[in-house]
Amino acid sequence: MAQIFHRSTNFIARFSVFSTLFLVGVALVAVLAVARSPYMTRQNVTREQPVQFSHKHHVGDDGIDCRYCHTGVETSAVAGIPPTKTCMNCHSVLFNTAAYLEPIRESYRSDKSIEWVKVHRLADFVYFNHSIHVNKGVGCSSCHGQINQMPLVFQANTLLMQWCVECHRNPEQVLRPKDQVFNMDWKAPDNQAEIGAKLREEYKIRTTAELTSCSTCHR
C-alpha cells in the first residue's frame, strides 16, 4: 500500500505543535502586558473635569500649599476634595465674572456639589491611608508625581499593587525629612540610601515583613 502522507508532513506536524505552544505563550504575555499598560492602568491619562482646574497654576505659579485645600491629608485616610467654599475664598474676588468659573459660583449659590472626576482610584479592597504616609516622611510627589507641573492631573504611576509593594519592601528610597514632604520639587539626594535608613529608624517605620503583610493594606 502506498503511503498516504508525504515525508514533509512530519515537519508540518511538529511545526504546528510548537507554533501553537508559542502562540499561546505570546497571547499570555500580551494579556499581561495590556493589563500593565496605560490603557488599563490609565497612567499618564489626563481626565476632563467639570471645571478644568489647573494644579500647575495654583500650586506651581501661586505657591499654594497642598494642605490649603486637601486639609485632611495629615489627619485622615483621605486627603479630601475641598468644598466649593474653599474655591470662593479667592474666586469671590478673582475672576469673579469669568464664564470659565460659572460652575463654581453656581455650586456655591445652589449648595450643589461639583462632581469632580476621581483620578487616583484604588480598588475598594485597598485601605490606603494618606495620613500615615505623610506623617512618616513619604512625600506627595513620591506617588502623585510633580502635581505642580500638571495643568490637568493625571496618574504619574501605575497604582498597581506591584508598584505599592516595591516601596513597602524598600521605603528607604523615598523617605524625606518631614519639612520636605510637601515639597513638590524634592529630588532624592545622592546619599538617599544612607539618609533613608536613618529616617526609617527615626520614624520608627515597621519591618519590611510587616509592611508587606497582606493585612497592612487589605482587610
Added chain:
Amino acid sequence: MTNTSRFLVIACAAASMLFASGCQYLKQDMANQPKNLPLSPSDFFTDGRSERPILENTVAHGSIADDELFVPKDSNNFPLKVDLLLLQRGEERYRIFCSPCHGLQGDGNGLVVMRGMKHPPTYHQDRLRQAPNGYFYDNITNGFGAMYGYSAQIPPADRWAIIAYLRALQLSRNAIVSDLPAELQQRLSSAGAKKE
C-alpha cells in the same frame, strides 16, 4: 427515560437557571463594592452626597472640650501655653493658610494679592498691634471683609498657633533692643562694633 434521569435533567435545568439569575452577583467585582467611600456619590440621598452635611446645632463627639478655645472678640486671653512648638506649628499653618494673601512677613503682599485679590491690612500697624487676641480668633473663624471664615479649614487649636506666630511676626518689626535678654543685647552690640 427512567424517573431518576428525568429528575436529574430537571434538577440541572433548575440549577442553571438559578446560576444565571445569580450572575449579576457573581459578576460583582470586589474592586467596586456596593459601599460608600468618603465623598463617593450616592443614589440614596436626594442631593447625591453620601457624605452628609452636619445638622445645625449639632456638636461633634469629642469637640465639646474645644469650648475653652473660643475666646470672645474683645478678650485678650490666650488659652494655650505658648512655647516654641506652638510657634513652629503656627509658622507652618500660617504659611499654608495665611501667607497666600497676608504674605510671609504679614504685610499683605502675598502672591494671590499680586494677582488681584484685595490687599489685606498689614499686621505691622498700631491698630492690629493693640487688637486683642480674641479679635484675630474671631476673624480667622468667621472671616472679615473680603476674607471668608477659615473655621472649616483650620481647627481651633491651630488658629491659636497662628495667632501666636502672628504676634511673633508683629514683634519682629516692633521690638526695642532693651527688650532682649542681656546676652543677646551684648551679641548685638559686639556685632555692631565689629562692623564699625
